Amino acid sequence: MQIAELRIHPIAIADPPLRSSYGLHAPYALRTIVELESNDGVIGISETYGGDTQVRQLEALRPQIVGANPYRLTGALWPMVEDQAGGEARSQNWLVPGENALDALTRTYATIEVACLDLIGKTVGEPVCDLIGGRVRDGVPFSAYPFYKHAGGGGEGIDAREDEYGEALSPEAIVGQVQKMIAQYGFGSIKFKGGVLDPDVEIETIKQLYRTFGPKVPLRIDPNCAWTVETSVRVGRALAEELGRGGYLEDPTAGLENMGEVRHRLLAEAIETPLASNVAVTCFADIPRSLQLGAVQIILCDHHYWGGMRQVQHLARLARTMGFGLSMHSNTHLGISLMAMAHLAAATPHLTYACDTHYPWQSAEDEVVRGGRVPIVNGRVRIPDGAGLGVELDYDQLARGRERYSKCPYRKRDDEAQMRAQVDPNWKRILPRW
Amino acid sequence: MQIAELRIHPIAIADPPLRSSYGLHAPYALRTIVELESNDGVIGISETYGGDTQVRQLEALRPQIVGANPYRLTGALWPMVEDQAGGEARSQNWLVPGENALDALTRTYATIEVACLDLIGKTVGEPVCDLIGGRVRDGVPFSAYPFYKHAGGGGEGIDAREDEYGEALSPEAIVGQVQKMIAQYGFGSIKFKGGVLDPDVEIETIKQLYRTFGPKVPLRIDPNCAWTVETSVRVGRALAEELGRGGYLEDPTAGLENMGEVRHRLLAEAIETPLASNVAVTCFADIPRSLQLGAVQIILCDHHYWGGMRQVQHLARLARTMGFGLSMHSNTHLGISLMAMAHLAAATPHLTYACDTHYPWQSAEDEVVRGGRVPIVNGRVRIPDGAGLGVELDYDQLARGRERYSKCPYRKRDDEAQMRAQVDPNWKRILPRW
Numbered sequence: 009m010q011i012a013e014l015r016i017h018p019i020a021i022a023d024p025p026l027r028s029s030y031g032l033h034a035p036y037a038l039r040t041i042v043e044l045e046s047n048d049g050v051i052g053i054s055e056t057y058g059g060d061t062q063v064r065q066l067e068a069l070r071p072q073i074v075g076a077n078p079y080r081l082t083g084a085l086w087p088m089v090e091d092q093a094g095g096e097a098r099s100q101n102w103l104v105p106g107e108n109a110l111d112a113l114t115r116t117y118a119t120i121e122v123a124c125l126d127l128i129g130k131t132v133g134e135p136v137c138d139l140i141g142g143r144v145r146d147g148v149p150f151s152a153y154p155f156y157k158h159a160g161g162g163g164e165g166i167d168a169r170e171d172e173y174g175e176a177l178s179p180e181a182i183v184g185q186v187q188k189m190i191a192q193y194g195f196g197s198i199k200f201k202g203g204v205l206d207p208d209v210e211i212e213t214i215k216q217l218y219r220t221f222g223p224k225v226p227l228r229i230d231p232n233c234a235w236t237v238e239t240s241v242r243v244g245r246a247l248a249e250e251l252g253r254g255g256y257l258e259d260p261t262a263g264l265e266n267m268g269e270v271r272h273r274l275l276a277e278a279i280e281t282p283l284a285s286n287v288a289v290t291c292f293a294d295i296p297r298s299l300q301l302g303a304v305q306i307i308l309c310d311h312h313y314w315g316g317m318r319q320v321q322h323l324a325r326l327a328r329t330m331g332f333g334l335s336m337h338s339n340t341h342l343g344i345s346l347m348a349m350a351h352l353a354a355a356t357p358h359l360t361y362a363c364d365t366h367y368p369w370q371s372a373e374d375e376v377v378r379g380g381r382v383p384i385v386n387g388r389v390r391i392p393d394g395a396g397l398g399v400e401l402d403y404d405q406l407a408r409g410r411e412r413y414s415k416c417p418y419r420k421r422d423d424e425a426q427m428r429a430q431v432d433p434n435w436k437r438i439l440p441r442w
Numbered sequence: 443m444q445i446a447e448l449r450i451h452p453i454a455i456a457d458p459p460l461r462s463s464y465g466l467h468a469p470y471a472l473r474t475i476v477e478l479e480s481n482d483g484v485i486g487i488s489e490t491y492g493g494d495t496q497v498r499q500l501e502a503l504r505p506q507i508v509g510a511n512p513y514r515l516t517g518a519l520w521p522m523v524e525d526q527a528g529g530e531a532r533s534q535n536w537l538v539p540g541e542n543a544l545d546a547l548t549r550t551y552a553t554i555e556v557a558c559l560d561l562i563g564k565t566v567g568e569p570v571c572d573l574i575g576g577r578v579r580d581g582v583p584f585s586a587y588p589f590y591k592h593a594g595g596g597g598e599g600i601d602a603r604e605d606e607y608g609e610a611l612s613p614e615a616i617v618g619q620v621q622k623m624i625a626q627y628g629f630g631s632i633k634f635k636g637g638v639l640d641p642d643v644e645i646e647t648i649k650q651l652y653r654t655f656g657p658k659v660p661l662r663i664d665p666n667c668a669w670t671v672e673t674s675v676r677v678g679r680a681l682a683e684e685l686g687r688g689g690y691l692e693d694p695t696a697g698l699e700n701m702g703e704v705r706h707r708l709l710a711e712a713i714e715t716p717l718a719s720n721v722a723v724t725c726f727a728d729i730p731r732s733l734q735l736g737a738v739q740i741i742l743c744d745h746h747y748w749g750g751m752r753q754v755q756h757l758a759r760l761a762r763t764m765g766f767g768l769s770m771h772s773n774t775h776l777g778i779s780l781m782a783m784a785h786l787a788a789a790t791p792h793l794t795y796a797c798d799t800h801y802p803w804q805s806a807e808d809e810v811v812r813g814g815r816v817p818i819v820n821g822r823v824r825i826p827d828g829a830g831l832g833v834e835l836d837y838d839q840l841a842r843g844r845e846r847y848s849k850c851p852y853r854k855r856d857d858e859a860q861m862r863a864q865v866d867p868n869w870k871r872i873l874p875r876w
Contacts, residue, residue, distance in 0.1 A: 079568045083576020086791055132566050134513045139573075141752050142517020292763040318575050321752075322759035329726040329760060357520055 009131060011081070014073045015043040018063050019409030020416040021374035022163030023340055024171070025430070026155040029203030029232040030104050031423030031437060032430055035164050036416050037340040041376060041406060042066060044078065044123045052078070052127025053401055055344035056119040056312055057106030058413075059420040065116045078124040082318070088117040089315035094293030101233050101262040101287050101439065104421050105313060105339050111290065114315035121316035122348050122397075129396030136397050137354040140317055147388035148353040149362035151228070152195035153338070153369075154185045156204045158431070161371070167412060169371045177205070179213040183220050189368050195387040196225060197254070197362045203231030207239055207442050211246045218250040226254035226361075233262035233287065236440040240270040248279045256306055256333075256361070258284040262439050264294070268301030282306050284361075286337035290314075292323070299330060306333035306361065312345070317352045328358040335361035342370060343377035347397040350389040362387065376409055378402040443565060445515070448507045449477040452497050453843030454850040455808035456597030457774055458605070459864065460589040463637030463666035464538050465857030465871060466864055469598050470850050471774040475810060475840060476500060478512065478557045486512070486561025487835055489778035490553040490746050491540030492847075493854040499550045512558040516752070522551040523749035528727025535667050535696040535721050535873065538855050539747060539773050545724065548749035555750035556782050556831075563830030570831055571788040574751055581822035582787040583796035585662070586629035587772070587803075588619045590638045592865070595805070601846060603805045611639070613647040617654050623802050629821040630659060631688070631796045637665030641673055641876050645680045652684040660688035660795075667696035667721065670874040674704040682713045690740055690767075690795070692718040696873050698728070702735030716740050718795075720771035724748075726757070733764060740767035740795065746779070751786045762792040769795035776804060777811035781831040784823040796821065810843055812836040 023037040038058025045051045056062060072085065092098075098110040106115070125136045137143040157176050161169035176185045186198055198217055202210040214229055221227075227250050235243065240260035244251070251257055260270055260283070271283050282305035289295060289304050290313065298304045307327055311320045327334045336349055336359075346367050353359050367384065375381050378400045382389060392398035427435045457471040472492025479485045490496060506519065526532075532544040540549070559570045571577040591610050595603035610619045620632055632651055636644040648663055655661075661684055669677065674694035678685070685691055694704055694717070705717050716739035723729060723738050724747065732738045741761055745754045761768045770783055770793075780801050787793050801818065809815050812834040816823060826832035861869040 077568075077572070079572035080576045083572065083578050083789060086576070086578045090791055134511075138511070138513035138517065142514045142520070144517050144520045292759065295763050296765070318755075319759070322756045325726065325753070325756035326760040326763060329729050330764075331730070355517060357524055 009077060010047045011044050011073055011076050011078055012047045013045040014070055015045070016063055016066050017041040017406055017410055018058060018060070018413045019376065019406065020412035021342065021409060022161070022167055022169045022371055024162040024173070024369055025158040025160050026201070026369065027157060027204045028155070028201050028423065029234040029437065029441065031427035031435065033340070033423060034418065034421070034426045035162055036412060038413065038416070038421065039342060040066065040119070041344065041401070042119055042123050043401070044073070044127050046078070046127055046131065048131065050127060050131045052123045052125070052130060052396060053344055054119050054123035054126065054348070055342055057115060057339065061420060062106070062115070065112050066119060069116065069120065073120065078127050081124055082121050085117055085120065088113040089319060092291040092293045094291055094297070096263060098290055098294070099287045100290060104423060105310065105337070107421055111313045114291065115313045118312050118314070118316035121318070122311070125317065126396035133395045135391055135395060136351040137391055140321065141355045143354040143391060144357045145354050147390045148350040149196060149388050150365045150384060151197045151199045151362040152186050152189045152193070153199050153201065153364060153366060154182050154189065155201045156182070169373060179209065179216045182213050183216050186217060186221070193368060193384040193387060198225055199228040199230060199364055202229045203234030207235065207243055211243055214247050214250050223253045227251055228255045228258055228284070230258035231260055233259050233439050234441045235260050236442065237261055237266050237269050239440065239442045241273045244270065244274045244279055244281055245277060248281060251281045252279070256282045256284040258308065259287050264288050264298055264301050264303040267303035271302050282333060284308050284335070286310060295326070295330070304332070306335060308335050308337040308364070310337040310339070311348065311352055312339070320352055321356055324356045324358040333360040334358055336363035338364035338366050340366045340369065343375055343382040343399055344397065346382050346389060347399050350391060351397060354391050374409065376402055376405045443511060444481045445478050445507055445510050445512055446481045447479040448504055449479070450497055450500050451475040451840055451844055452492060452494070452847045453810065453840065454492070454846040455776065455843060456595070456601055456603045456805055458596040458607070458803055459592040459594050460803065461591060461638045462589070462635050462857065463668040463871065463875065465861035465869065467774070467857060468852065468855070468860040469596055470846060472847065472850070472855065473776060474500065474553070475778065475835070476553055476557050477835070478507070478561050480512070480561055480565065482565065484561060484565045486557040486559070486564060486830060487778055488553050488557035488560065489776060489782070491549060491773065495854060496540070496549070499546050500553060503550065503554065507554065512561050515558055516555050519551055519554065522547040523753060526725040526727045528725055528731070530697060532724055532728070533721045534724060538857060539744065539771070541855055545747045548725065549747045552746050552748070552750035555752070556745070559751065560830035567829045569825055569829060570785040571825055574755065575789045577788040577825060578791045579788050581824045582784040583630060583822050584799045584818060585631045585633045585796040586620050586623045586627070587633050587635065587798060587800060588616050588623065589635045590616070603807060613643065613650045616647050617650050620651060620655070627802060627818040627821060632659055633662040633664060633798055636663045637668030641669065641677055645677055648681050648684050657687045661685055662689045662692055662718065664692035665694055667693050667873050668875045669694045670876065671695055671700050671703050673874065673876045675707045678704065678708045678713055678715055679711060682715060685715045686713070690716045690718040692742065693721050698722050698732055698735050698737040701737035705736050716767060718742050718769070720744060729760070729764070738766070740769060742769050742771040742798070744771040744773070745782065745786055746773070751782070754786055755790055758790045758792040767794040768792055770797035772798035772800050774800045774803065777809055777816040777833055778831065780816050780823060781833050784825060785831060788825050808843065810836055810839045
């Protein structure tokens, strides 16, 4: 089997005005869809971060991809994931996921790996999870992901989407948002995006979620490094009960040293809430230092930038061996990424928390998967019977996504610029803010 | 695709009277060959440790194997490799590899995994190394493996094999053995099995090897835990130059604590020779303690008891991350195991030393691979073009192996009993002996 064609589709999808410490989501999020077509006419697909840089990086690999055997390509491209620079510069404290040049190689490799696995799976008639070791579960749990947000459903003009959740800039509004999300998707845990309002308001938000949904629904808060060590400890103390029941405190502060200090100060007060991260540990090279500092207890991996599915499976065994918990980070995405996460999670025994997903924030109008949105039922994505990732491209929808991209005035994600344009012309990202 | 048949073949193969701290190799070594035949009539094969216990453990899985999809079976059997007990009892300080009940599950799982991968590869027409991530090398380096030995080529009666290497119970005889082995196979490094004669004789043996083959041929010595900490340090000091050039000191003494002490005492004398082990670290659970103690710098893994190819790939990424070197342990084996090791090593980037192999000690008369012995040229096994492992069973040879097994008076490996029967009726394994 040979790869006869590589097709790269930059698309834009409507995205609601969600807030985080990075700033504000723009009306469109950018994604890239990749097709690998074999000489037998079978097509493998993949989805990754968007924008012109991502497209250029994939395009640069064309000579190595076209003509390659998809079983061998991941071995041939191995140097792309072999030597990973860790450390502060690699982290995503400042740059949003997908915009860090230091993980360009692992991001690009992952995109190709997933497309190869889908192509192989569709050729041999087996699901991806069973190509990479075999499923240990059929349904993969995801978490509700509430955000503070402004009014609006994302998109503009004829692409303006219904504002399903409305404005949410108070604890009460977040509770309402989660109630709606759980009613629709059945999530059994809640990850709350903080780092936006005063920490006392965010503490109150978590407390209201806890009172509303009870101790059986694990709670997490992720302020994206917006806090000082002092504030992180204060929040950890205030929410010891609420986060302590199977939840975690995610990236309260920037850097492994600071994370380690928060952890040790909380432990000194007998508060055992684990710290999770998707920015302080973003590659294998970050792990020894994190262990040394006791900085991160739960690694929130993302196959999109960790170098693909097999790298995450390696990470999972490492995590289990060295005592880390493991879950998955999410970025704004469509159904192809959701299915890739689900297949990977299905074949990754040591997955100790429900995965993150932004999927509820996207709309059927933007989905490029044939048949529409991937169902999330009882908070879980089921592995479908179909081969490969179990989803195919809807080419009309893909064409609409490409058209939106062509009209979109921006070519990379910049939440800070968006915040200035839409909310506060003087807004700057400040770390730590509180 | 379904597995329609499971066939388990216990075989015995001639084995020369090799010495180690465990005792003496018996005239026959026991192996088990497994066939999985799909409903399409394709056959996947695998080779593992031998004897009745191994056969019983495989037989017990028959209900889960027959009827299963080989892509899914490894996921379904996952609990067999999930929870591994580490520690002293799991180690192979006392029990020879293949005879420890504590790794029965991982051993059995690995056997099935390799047969599934061979079956899948032969079904889709791709080599196993390309099913598990893709090759990063086409030729896998192996090491010469000299042993002190008594006269005799192994086997008895009509199965007595030519004594290709003759008796070797002195430094000079070992040098001659290695010269012959390198002339035939082209090995570029030498692993010497010690723990048999007085440590001063073994030091002299390594020194003669060094003088004969020069500093470009890395040297290792493995006394299988025969020494005290004191003796280990003394040998490490005496051979600082000889082992220090890309070689290592393997399992000089028993237990992680003692290994750590040897390491620290050598480092205190500025001797950086790394310590390798296949008995102090035999599963993931042993790794944190080894790191804590600085006990082992190079893990000598063996897919046969580490739970298969994918587990070893996970281990390799962990090893690279946490600063371990990695190579492969060997036990007496035929061409199927050799090819499984080669495919795994081809798809494992972080393999930092040439692999061990006992293969030169076996004979064409015992090989069950169609076409005869797997070639080792320039010290390397090349990945063949064929699908799966690239080797098929010779059923006449397999039948001969089964017949030898049926006549063989023992049903498990017991080097100590053999030593008493053949060399010294009062011999006991003593750890440490020196």
